[in-house]
Amino acid sequence: MNSRRDFLQKIGVSALMLQLGSVAFADTPNHFEQPYDGKVLRVAIMGLGGYGTRVAEAMKACTKAKLVGVISGTPSKIKEWQTKYNIPEKNCYNYENFDQVKNNKDIDAIYVITPNALHHSQVIRVAKAGKHAICEKPMALNAIEAQEMIDACKKANVKLLIGYRMHFEPHTLEVIRMRKAGEFGKIMFFQAQCGFKAGDPNQWRLNKALAGGGAMMDIGIYAINGARYMVGEEPIWVTAQETKTDSLKFKEGVDETIQFQLGFPSGAVASCLSSYNINYLDRFFMSGNNGFAEMQPSTGYGPIKGRTHKGELMQAITTHQTVQMDEMATIIFDDNKPIVPVNGEEGLKDLKIIEAIYLAAKIEKKVNLNI
Amino acid sequence: MNSRRDFLQKIGVSALMLQLGSVAFADTPNHFEQPYDGKVLRVAIMGLGGYGTRVAEAMKACTKAKLVGVISGTPSKIKEWQTKYNIPEKNCYNYENFDQVKNNKDIDAIYVITPNALHHSQVIRVAKAGKHAICEKPMALNAIEAQEMIDACKKANVKLLIGYRMHFEPHTLEVIRMRKAGEFGKIMFFQAQCGFKAGDPNQWRLNKALAGGGAMMDIGIYAINGARYMVGEEPIWVTAQETKTDSLKFKEGVDETIQFQLGFPSGAVASCLSSYNINYLDRFFMSGNNGFAEMQPSTGYGPIKGRTHKGELMQAITTHQTVQMDEMATIIFDDNKPIVPVNGEEGLKDLKIIEAIYLAAKIEKKVNLNI
Structure with a gap:
């Protein structure tokens, strides 16, 4: 697992050398490593919007995953993608007929990248069609839906993975490694500032029926998820101010702006911000008795930057979605266990x-948690 | 006012050039400017502990203020200071007899740098002796005490100034100037992380009777005060988690660690941390619609560093207490109005x-404020 990154680190290819652009790592020529001769995850993307396009572009550089199909309600988009990504007619579906993917032996998994409110029924239909489901975060509108999705995938004996791209990001993983190795000492404090000024007021993300909420569902979830993987504990209480x-x-x-605080069993606390109306954010900070980590930017699409008490983090710059999809192939085929889980249970906790x-x-009022 | 700093800025002496040490600015030779020929504020320091010593050292470089007296309960400390700072016997007092300073024409003001619980009675005695009072923050244990101190100083027709050293710090003042000039646009968010790991468990600052609380009284107050001068509004609500x-x-x-949040009339919110048990803090961050300011360190004794959307802040590096005491002389003698007030009312609000x-x-629960 992580063979490309391990290899690059071994031969001393530093983040700086790779920083030819945000896709530098993904574009690293294949001769740097042994050619991949394992099984390739053949993926159909459901929902051909902005983020779907980003994933499709990133997948061009994947070695273990390949975009082979599309599901969309817009025939013109399907045509466009067919040309752009060389997708055969037989791997194209719409929202009415995609259950027929059950009979398509050339598609292994479907990546659901549609508005949040649709995830629940679409993932369940993917499961019923016998295909592995990859689902964008948040995986559903609420915990009940999420549990039903988990149950459906279990019943169909398919994997359910949530699109937590940061779980495969090298700087992030290095800070987690340092925390596990005790390099920060006892963790006392975590802070996440996640947000940006939302643009188009008519986008689905600002539509309660489609998004299930506001900033919290889209960007605040990075703070929640980040608090959990950084601190390495599950919160036992939460307070919040909208x-x-x-x-x-x-x-x-x-929701436009919510500040929230989390308490952890060890006594560590987290201070988090989720906003669709505050600019210049995107920062994680963690303080332990013996050291600190600061990541800024911490979850943006571009290069992640960070430093600790030991100096600047110099991990490889990756295209998050490229690494995510390659790693998800190993999770699906080899039952690989990622350092931070991306399964349905992980999405349910958030x-x-x-x-x-x-x-x-x-x-x-303070709300106690038991997750 | 601010003639030295203005002059240095005019002739292009940058922060970098001055950064020969934390006292670089204070040590700038006098030939850089016109010699000061105005009245000099003659100060006695009450309380010869760690911070008192820091102030005394910083005052060596003052041009408008001079250390001329001491008040202490420890005769050996008085002797030591007399030698070190050339203080005549007649300007030395103890806690029993310092009311007699009333008859001392060679002392203009007394800087009270004693444990918090003593400020109230000591400042009132200073006022009754007809001397101007400078009082370390927090000015008292609670608002009632603070009001009584304000009243006593008014009645005695003496000034009451609180030791808010950051109110004279050039990087801080530049960010305030930029905010007032609208360079950040509408302020949406302010964050302050103030704290450190408290050392000696037997220090008075960890004694409720002497300190009146814990981290909040000592270091959290920087976050409160900072939120007010950075955002430029008074908070209307507060929530807090201990x-x-x-x-x-x-x-x-x-109190060991308290997270607190403030809401302002404009809709801006603040997220603040006060701790005696978290390392690697000391950060201010402010985000507006058109720009941001980040200060890190933001309130430490050493050089303040900061950047905004326009680049690094390059103000002069100062010894905070030197500038504070010089500026306080102009407030007392010339009725100079500092950019951020340091009067008793300011301390009362905090x-x-x-x-x-x-x-x-x-x-x-949320507590509403009307200050």
């Missing part, structure tokens, strides 16, 4: 915390 | 917020 300055853009049920945050913000 | 991991070191009533934070942490 602020809305623009109720035209951020309508009822669509949704339980999101529900607790929304509740805590509403009742203005 | 965490204690070491109840032997941090006894009943001595104490009202501290009381609200302690209450919010205790009842685990």
Whole structure:
């Protein structure tokens, strides 16, 4: 596992050398390593929007995964993708007929990259069609939906993976390694500032019915998930404060800005920010008795940068989605266990915390958690 | 006012050039500017501990203020200071007899640098002796005490100034200038991480009776005060979460770690951390619609560093206490109005917020403020 990264590290290819652009790692010529001769995960993407396009582009550089099919409600988009990615007619579906993928032996997995509200029914249909499901985060609108999706995939004996791209990001993994090795000492504090100014007011992400909420569902989830993988514990309480300055853009049920705090069993605490209306964020910070880690940017698509008490983090710069899809192939085929899980249970935990945050913000009281 | 700094900026003496040490600015030879020929504030320091010593050392470089007297309960310390700072016997007092300073024409002001619990009675005695009072922060244990101190100084027609050294720090003042000029646009978010691991468990700062609390009274107050001068508004609500991991070191009533959040009339919010048990902190961050400011370190004694969306802040590196005392001389003699007030009312506001934070942490509910 992680053979490309391990190999690059071994031969001393530093982040700096690879930093020819944000896709530098993905574009590294194959002669740097042994050609991959294992099974290739053949993926269909469901939902051909902005992020779907980003994943498709990143997958060009994958060695273990390949884009082979599309599912979309827009015939013109399907045509366009067919040309661009050389996708045969027989691997193209729409939202009415994609259950027929059951009979398609050339597709192994379907990556669901549609509005949040659709994930639940679509993943269950993917499972029923006997295909592995990869689902964008948040995996569902709430914990009940998430549990049903997990159950459906179990019943169909297919894998359910959530698109947590940071779980494969080298700087992130290095900080987790250092924490596990005790290099920070006892963790006392974690901070995440996640947010940006949302653009187009008509996008589905600002539509409660499609998104299930606002910033928290889309970007706040990085703070939640990050707190868990950085601190290495599950939170036992949450408090939250919601602020809305623009109720035209951020309508009822669509959160603009939420500050939230998490408490962990060890006594560590986290201070997190989720916002669709604050610029210049994207920072993780963790402080232990013996050291610290600061990542800034921490979850953006571009290069992640970080430093610790030992100096600058110099891990390889990767295209997150390329590494994610290659690694997901090994999870699906080889039952590889990633350092940070990306299974349905992982997605469910984040949704339980999101529900607790929304509740805590509403009742203005601490909410205890047991996840 | 600010003639030295203005002059240095005019002639292009950059922070880098001045950065020969943390006292570089203070040590800048006098021939850089016109010699000061105004009145010099003659100061006695009450309380000859660690911070008193720091102030005394910094005052060596003052042009408008001079250390001329001491008040202490320890005769050996008085002797030591007399030698070190050339202080005449007639300007030395103890805690029993310092009211007699009333008859000493050679002392203009007394800087009270004693444990927090003593500030109230000592400042009132200073006022009754007809001397201007400079008082370390927090100015008192609570708002009632603070109001009584303000009243006593008003009645005696003496000034009451609080030792807010950051109010004179050039990087800080530049960020405030930029905010007032609209360079950040509408302020949306402020963050302050203030804290360190407290050392000696027997120090007065960890004694509820002397300190009136824990980290919040000592270091958390920087976050409160910083939020106010950075955002430029007074908070209208506060929420707070207290965490204690070491109840032997941090006894009943001595707060170890408190996270608190502030809401402002404009809709801006602040996320703050106050801790005596978390290392690697000392950061301010402010985000507006059009720009940001990050200061790290933000309130430490050493050089303040910062950057904004426009680049690195290159203000002069100063010894905070030197500039503070020179500026306080102009406030006392010339009725100079500093950019950020340091009067008793300013200290009272911080104490009202501290009381609200302690209450919010205790009842685990939002507390509204009207200060």
